[in-house]
Amino acid sequence: MKKQWYDYLWIWSIIYFALGFFNILFAWLGMIDFFLPLIFAIFGGNKFFCNNMCGRGQLLNKLGTDLKCSSNHKTPKWMVSKWFRYGFLIFFLTMFSNIIYQTYLVFSGANSLREVVKLFWTFKVPWGWAYTQGTTLDWIAQFSFGFYSLMLTSTLIGIIVMVLFKPRSWCTFCPMGTMTQGICKLKNH
Numbered sequence: 001m002k003k004q005w006y007d008y009l010w011i012w013s014i015i016y017f018a019l020g021f022f023n024i025l026f027a028w029l030g031m032i033d034f035f036l037p038l039i040f041a042i043f044g045g046n047k048f049f050c051n052n053m054c055g056r057g058q059l060l061n062k063l064g065t066d067l068k069c070s071s072n073h074k075t076p077k078w079m080v081s082k083w084f085r086y087g088f089l090i091f092f093l094t095m096f097s098n099i100i101y102q103t104y105l106v107f108s109g110a111n112s113l114r115e116v117v118k119l120f121w122t123f124k125v126p127w128g129w130a131y132t133q134g135t136t137l138d139w140i141a142q143f144s145f146g147f148y149s150l151m152l153t154s155t156l157i158g159i160i161v162m163v164l165f166k167p168r169s170w171c172t173f174c175p176m177g178t179m180t181q182g183i184c185k186l187k188n189h
């Protein structure tokens, strides 16, 4: 089948993380990946984004299948179970809410800007080189650091489960996938 432009979005995934090393404000671009799947699901009632346009899914396929980085072991049953998928979704949304809250604290002046990227919601990595204080409002930069942390952490989890199990194992519990699937079910009921 003839390749479409969106078959190359895995390149975008790599560029996105690379840009975050130069200027953290590019992290805002990740909001496209946040809203686009929801827009397709809400208005189209379909998973067109997951099936065709997700750079992360494509990247996991490239690494796991084309570059043979995946062990190809069966994805564990608990990982595809409802309780885990919805549990992870709740956890993910809680962490996203926390990013909004931290952004608000900086916006209100209660906290000052923290130039760190938090990996796996635990390890703080100094990331000051990717932002010059005063370039923009502090809360805009704070959201960038938080959102980039979330995007990087979820991609790293995706890569770990890609190596350990099937290439697209992440997709079985990806919060965006769970949300869009839920919306599509409701729409097509």
Ligand code: SF4
Residues within 6 Å of the ligand: 037, 049, 050, 051, 054, 055, 056, 057, 170, 171, 172, 174, 175, 176, 177, 178
């Ligand atoms: S489930 Fe998540 S990672 Fe997988 S294709 Fe959909 S949005 Fe992308």
